[in-house]
Amino acid sequence: MTETTTAADRPVVIRRLWKSYGSNEVLKGISLSVERGEVVAIIGPSGSGKSTLLQCINFMEPFDDGEVLIDGRPIGLIQTSGGTRTRMPEKDLNTLRREIGIVFQQYNLFPHLTVLANIIEAPVHVLGLPRAEAIERARFQLKKVGLHGKEDAYPGELSGGQQQRVAIARALAMQPKVMLFDEVTSALDPELVGEVLATMRTLAEEGMTMIVVTHEMAFARDVADRVIFMDGGMIVEAGDPKEFFSNPQHERSKAFLKRLLSNGEDTKDAA
Amino acid sequence: MDFQFDIFIAAIPSLLRGAVVTAGLALVSICFGAVIGIIGGVCRISRNPVLRYGALVYVTIMRGVPLLVTLMFLYYGLPSAGILLEPFTVAIIALSAVNGAYVTEIVRAGIQSIDPGQMRAARSLGMSYSQAMRRIILPQAIRRVLPPITNESLTLVKNTALVSTITISDLLRSGLEVMTWKANTFSPFAGVALIYLLMTLPLVWLNSVLEKRYRMR
Ligand SMILES: Nc1ncnc2c1ncn2[C@@H]1O[C@H](COP(=O)(O)OP(=O)(O)O)[C@@H](O)[C@H]1O
Ligand SMILES: [Mg+2]
Numbered sequence: 001m002t003e004t005t006t007a008a009d010r011p012v013v014i015r016r017l018w019k020s021y022g023s024n025e026v027l028k029g030i031s032l033s034v035e036r037g038e039v040v041a042i043i044g045p046s047g048s049g050k051s052t053l054l055q056c057i058n059f060m061e062p063f064d065d066g067e068v069l070i071d072g073r074p075i076g077l078i079q080t081s082g083g084t085r086t087r088m089p090e091k092d093l094n095t096l097r098r099e100i101g102i103v104f105q106q107y108n109l110f111p112h113l114t115v116l117a118n119i120i121e122a123p124v125h126v127l128g129l130p131r132a133e134a135i136e137r138a139r140f141q142l143k144k145v146g147l148h149g150k151e152d153a154y155p156g157e158l159s160g161g162q163q164q165r166v167a168i169a170r171a172l173a174m175q176p177k178v179m180l181f182d183e184v185t186s187a188l189d190p191e192l193v194g195e196v197l198a199t200m201r202t203l204a205e206e207g208m209t210m211i212v213v214t215h216e217m218a219f220a221r222d223v224a225d226r227v228i229f230m231d232g233g234m235i236v237e238a239g240d241p242k243e244f245f246s247n248p249q250h251e252r253s254k255a256f257l258k259r260l261l262s263n264g265e266d267t268k269d270a271a
Numbered sequence: 272m273d274f275q276f277d278i279f280i281a282a283i284p285s286l287l288r289g290a291v292v293t294a295g296l297a298l299v300s301i302c303f304g305a306v307i308g309i310i311g312g313v314c315r316i317s318r319n320p321v322l323r324y325g326a327l328v329y330v331t332i333m334r335g336v337p338l339l340v341t342l343m344f345l346y347y348g349l350p351s352a353g354i355l356l357e358p359f360t361v362a363i364i365a366l367s368a369v370n371g372a373y374v375t376e377i378v379r380a381g382i383q384s385i386d387p388g389q390m391r392a393a394r395s396l397g398m399s400y401s402q403a404m405r406r407i408i409l410p411q412a413i414r415r416v417l418p419p420i421t422n423e424s425l426t427l428v429k430n431t432a433l434v435s436t437i438t439i440s441d442l443l444r445s446g447l448e449v450m451t452w453k454a455n456t457f458s459p460f461a462g463v464a465l466i467y468l469l470m471t472l473p474l475v476w477l478n479s480v481l482e483k484r485y486r487m488r
Contacts, residue, residue, distance in 0.1 A: 058395055090399060098397040108392035112410050122396035125406065174396060 008072030011036055011099075011178040011209045012057060017066035019049075019056055026052045027063065028233040034178065037207040041220035041241065044230035045256060050213040053230070054180045057211070058100045059093060070099050071177055098126060101171030101179040105186050107163045109155040109170070115142070116151040119170045127174070134173070141169035145199050161192030165199050178209040185216060217260060221245050229253045273457035282449040282459045289445025290466045296362055296441065297428045297470075303367035304427070305420070308374025309413070313404060315379040326375060333372030339433050341365045346437040362434040366427060373423045381416035382408055414485055421478040425471050432467075442466055 007013045012034040019027040026049045034040055042050050055061035057068055059076035068075050075096045077085040087093075110118050119138035123129045129137070142148055145165035155163050164184055171179060181200065185193040197219050204210055204223050214220055220227050220241055227244045229237040229252075237250045248254045314326035333341075345361040356364075385408050393403035435444035446463035450456050 060391060060395060094394075094397045094399055097395060100395070102395045104388060104392065106386075106388050108386070108388040110389065110392070110407055110411075112414070121406065122398065125402060126397040170396070 006072070007033075007069050009036070010034060010069075011071055012211065013069040013072075014053075014057070015067050015069075017053070017056060017063050017068065019052060019061065019063045026233050027056065029066070030230075030233075030235060031066075032228065032235065034209060034211060036209055038226065039204045039208075039210045039212065039224045040226050040228060041224035042211065042213045042228045042230055043215070043217070043220060043256070044228075044236075048230045049233040050230055051182050054102065054182050054211065054213060057180060058097050058102060062087065070096055094126070098122075098174055099177040101174060101176035103164070103167050103171055103179070103181050103184045105183045107155070107160070107167045107187075109163055109167055111155050113154075114151065115147070115153050115155070115158070115166050118155065118166060119173045122170070123173050137173050138169070141172045142166075144172070144202070145169045146195070159192060160188045161195045164188065164192075164196045168196075168199055168203075172203075178211065179203065181210065181212040181214070183213055183215060185214070217245065217257075229256065231256070273455060274461065275455055275458050278449075278453050278455045279458040279462055281453070282446070282462050285445050285449050286442065286459070286462045286466055289440055289442040290470065292440060293428070293431050293442040293467075294470060296359075296366060296431050296434060296439075297424070299363055300366035300370050300427060300431075301424045303363070304370030304374050304423075307367060307371025308378050308420070309409070311371060311375030312378025312382060312412075313409075315375060316382060330372045330375050333369050334376075338365060338369050338430055339436065341369065342433055342437055358434070358437045358439050361437055362431075362439055366431060366434075369430070370423065370427045373426075374420055377416045377419045377423065378412065381412035384415060385411050417485065418478055418482040421474055421481060425474040425478070428471050428474065429467065 010033050012032070014030055014032040017027050017030040018025070030049075030053060032040070042053070044050055052061055056063045057070075057075075059068070062076060067077070073096065074088075075093065076088060078088045080086050110121065113121065116135065116138055119141060120129075120131065120134040123134040123137060124131055127134075139148070139151070142150065145168055147162060147165055147169065150158065150162065150166070155166065158166065167184075168179075184200075185196050188196065193216070197216060200210070200212070200219070201223050212219070212224065222241075224241050226238060227241045228235055229244070229248075229250070231252050237244065237248065237253045239249075244253070245257065248257055311326050311329065314322040315330070317323050317326075342361060342365045345356060345365055346358065349356060382404075389407055389411070390403055393407040394400070398406070431441060432443040435441050435447065438444075440448070442463055446459045449459040449462075453459070
């Protein structure tokens with residue numbers, strides 16, 4: 001990645017990010033710039049810090065050092081007059097978080113609200129959109145994820161795949177600058193994985209900027225513009241997906257891919 | 272056996288007047304207790320140490336001191352410090368405070384039983400902590416704690432009997448008065464027990480209905 005564009009042109013810029021839980025160093029100087037419309041797939045063994053990295057991007061997990069810029073604006077820590085850095089006011093943090101959509105492995109839909117109420121909740125109560133406009137937006141997003149007509153259902157009445165697509169619609173209704181996906185198909189029955197991946201593929205084709213933590217290697221290879229392989233809290237290898245999967249450079253990448261292949265065929269038939 | 276039907280019948284009007292007092296005290300204290308409990312429950316898990324420890328101290332005191340002692344302290348103890356309170360004021364303060372303490376712990380447990388992913392999802396959408404608490408966490412938590420709160424309300428109805436010690440003519444005291452007046456203990460007490468039972472039965476029923484309904488998730 002050459003620095004021909006400035007940080008302000010990029011939806012997400014991560015610089016030398018460090019994070020530890022107690023004595024456990026989970027992120028060790030991660031740097032990553034994401035271009036507008038780019039789809040970045042992050043792969044790596046369990047415990048390598050992928051979820052923590054996503055949680056640091058919207059500062060749901062505070063990081064210790066380094067910085068994250070959303071559209072050129074730093075999130076989380078701000079400079080004090082004394083030269084040290086401190087947590088930014090919650091209000092500013094909340095404003096920045098609107099720009100970052102995130103979808104979780106466990107969907108995390110609000111079970112006491114209908115599908116429609118789930119989607120309009122934040123547009124109405126965070127953005128202050130008029131209800132009618134929020135509903136219009138919600139219906140548009142629902143149609144896009146293929147759930148037109150499910151407005152009045154409760155999350156508990158939907159399949160896992162449908163719930164996950166509602167979760168995607170809920171994030172999209174905030175019209176974020178970037179979407180983060182954290183192993184969104186890992187909790188799904190195999191037969192429901194395809195519908196969620198198809199939704200994500202459509203989103204990618206429409207030009208959404210996406211950072212996708214995934215175990216779906218076929219998705220990473222076919223949809224992503226770039227693959228990042230993380231291990232032990234560091235980016236071990238990054239590059240073009242076709243290249244990476246056919247010709248991984250690093251020993252640890254090779255070992256990871258080899259282990260995946262020997263673990264069966266379940267990643268080959270996705271989407 | 273000392274049961275005399277005519278005394279039992281003659282006692283009823285007086286007992287019913289007492290029952291109205293008991294029911295009124297219970298109802299008001301259940302409502303105040305619910306409000307205190309929701310606020311207290313949120314404070315118990317607050318990041319603000321003043322709120323968190325304040326709520327903990329409150330709960331510990333109210334659960335650790337016998338209700339009878341609290342009542343007597345407020346009614347007989349405070350006047351020596353120059354604070355004179357009406358018996359009804361004392362009763363409502365004491366009952367609400369005790370009920371509120373138990374409800375605080377129930378609400379705290381209810382909030383903590385909600386998947387942390389709910390808070391994470393709400394905050395990630397840009398909601399403030401208090402918005403997420405009010406609109407996402409509490410509505411789910413309160414559904415879940417309705418059965419234990421009904422259970423606590425049942426205990427409260429029975430605990431109101433202690434206010435008879437501070438001159439309030441509640442159901443128990445009305446029974447005691449009839450007893451003295453008619454020189455018969457068994458019949459009025461049978462009436463007292465029966466009326467307490469009739470007042471708590473709806474709560475027992477409500478508790479089982481709520482438990483069935485909210486067991487689903
Ligand atoms: N809330 C937490 N508290 C303490 N340790 C954590 C927490 N979350 C994650 N970790 C640790 O951080 C490391 C990275 O976890 P995670 O980011 O979830 O990895 P991945 O998503 O790649 O599987 C693991 O060692 C995990 O035990
Ligand atoms: Mg993870």
